Amino acid sequence: MHQLNDKCPWHAEAIHAAWKIEMSRRLEKKHPDKFPTLPEIPAARYVCQDFFALEKTFLWTRTWLLVAHLGELPQPGSYKAFDVIGKPVLAVRDQNGDVGVFFNSCKHRGARLVQDDKGITSRLNCPYHAWSYDLGGTLKYCPDDYDFPALSKCQKNLTKIRSATLGNLLFICFDNNAKSLDCHLGAMKDMISDVPWSETRLYQTRHFDVDCNWKFIHDAFSETYHVSYVHPKSVNAAINRTYTARLMLRNGHNAMYVKNRADEKEMASHNVFDQGGIDQSVKLQPITKEGQRSYNIFPNITVPVAENLSVIMVLWPLASNKTKIALYYIKVDPDSPIDTDVDRATVNAFNQITQEDINALRGIHEATAGSGIISFVVGYGEQFIYNYHREIDNIIGADNIPQALRVAQVELPLI
Ligand code: FES
Numbered sequence: 001m002h003q004l005n006d007k008c009p010w011h012a013e014a015i016h017a018a019w020k021i022e023m024s025r026r027l028e029k030k031h032p033d034k035f036p037t038l039p040e041i042p043a044a045r046y047v048c049q050d051f052f053a054l055e056k057t058f059l060w061t062r063t064w065l066l067v068a069h070l071g072e073l074p075q076p077g078s079y080k081a082f083d084v085i086g087k088p089v090l091a092v093r094d095q096n097g098d099v100g101v102f103f104n105s106c107k108h109r110g111a112r113l114v115q116d117d118k119g120i121t122s123r124l125n126c127p128y129h130a131w132s133y134d135l136g137g138t139l140k141y142c143p144d145d146y147d148f149p150a151l152s153k154c155q156k157n158l159t160k161i162r163s164a165t166l167g168n169l170l171f172i173c174f175d176n177n178a179k180s181l182d183c184h185l186g187a188m189k190d191m192i193s194d195v196p197w198s199e200t201r202l203y204q205t206r207h208f209d210v211d212c213n214w215k216f217i218h219d220a221f222s223e224t225y226h227v228s229y230v231h232p233k234s235v236n237a238a239i240n241r242t243y244t245a246r247l248m249l250r251n252g253h254n255a256m257y258v259k260n261r262a263d264e265k266e267m268a269s270h271n272v273f274d275q276g277g278i279d280q281s282v283k284l285q286p287i288t289k290e291g292q293r294s295y296n297i298f299p300n301i302t303v304p305v306a307e308n309l310s311v312i313m314v315l316w317p318l319a320s321n322k323t324k325i326a327l328y329y330i331k332v333d334p335d336s337p338i339d340t341d342v343d344r345a346t347v348n349a350f351n352q353i354t355q356e357d358i359n360a361l362r363g364i365h366e367a368t369a370g371s372g373i374i375s376f377v378v379g380y381g382e383q384f385i386y387n388y389h390r391e392i393d394n395i396i397g398a399d400n401i402p403q404a405l406r407v408a409q410v411e412l413p414l415i
């Protein structure tokens with residue numbers, strides 16, 4: 001049984017109290033007195049090429065990015081190749097079972113070393129002039145090596161990319177000077193410490209492209225304001241946004257717990273993550289049964305946690321106006337059967353919910369770009385959106401951002 005870390009700053013009592021306060025303030029129709037009025041967010045941050053270029057240069061290269069579940073690399077020789085914001089990346093499990101991450105580019109003349117998205121191999125062989133690397137990225141063979149009198153093979157090993165794991169989740173960071181993954185996660189790590197990350201099993205992955213900036217999608221998974229309008233019969237039937245507990249964390253992360261509409265037994269029939277009433281052997285925070293927990297991990301991850309099947313959603317900008325959504329469905333309980341009716345129903349339900357969001361977002365990018373809208377107002381219930389934008393500026397560095405594209409900085413009640 002996995003216990004919530006004692007240090008977790010958000011326990012059931014605090015969440016119940018937050019639900020009560022939120023319910024009363026909504027009844028009274030009152031903005032919380034002590035909460036700052038949030039500054040508007042320049043709309044050009046979503047639609048202008050300059051800001052996209054700033055993110056590409058200074059954000060995605062400096063922060064930790066979730067690139068794989070280790071279940072995608074099940075045995076020695078398994079690899080996954082993908083592009084991260086224009087950079088070719090290769091994750092591979094070596095003979096010892098360790099996973100290394102490299103630039104997927106041959107050190108001879110730069111060819112893309114591995115051309116399939118995934119597979120299994122005993123060597124990494126370049127398709128151009130057949131230089132060959134072992135699974136640890138060491139150059140082992142170079143045809144006609146006598147023709148390269150100055151070649152020092154050991155200087156031509158594949159270039160490693162910094163990586164770290166949270167259980168079975170593989171993260172990379174292109175910046176060797178950035179803080180560690182643990183420091184980046186900060187209090188978020190405690191928030192989700194009851195999930196047995198090392199034992200999670202990958203059930204399914206799914207990815208598809210959406211025609212808008214990545215932040216438009218991230219926003220839809222950062223607030224419950226839209227829930228009753230966009231998801232009237234799905235999410236809204238399961239949770240009651242009047243009881244939303246929100247917590248903004250340092251480093252741009254956010255945590256949200258929304259109360260179920262029904263009691264625990266009834267929940268089985270219409271929870272957004274339908275657990276089918278099956279009691280799992282893994283015990284998450286008891287609050288998991290009372291509501292829907294969802295976390296935004298900066299910059300581009302959303303994790304709605306459930307006992308049986310959780311989803312990890314990662315957003316990858318392909319262009320200013322194009323985003324790849326990558327969904328990882330993971331079995332949280334290491335002992336439960338896999339591919340059950342409940343698993344399939346959960347996948348279908350989340351796919352449906354995501355589609356509802358995408359339908360609502362259809363045309364948002366062009367509408368924003370074409371209307372000349374200057375800035376977006378951010379309500380109290382949308383505070384998470386401001387929190388991550390503020391962190392984007394912290395990472396990019398305010399001095400690098402033209403004044404008109406910056407968000408004004410206000411103090412937030414962060415933990
Ligand atoms: S580019 Fe790879 S062997 Fe020449």
Ligand SMILES: [Fe+2]
Pocket residue numbers: 220221226227230231353357
């Ligand atoms: Fe939504």
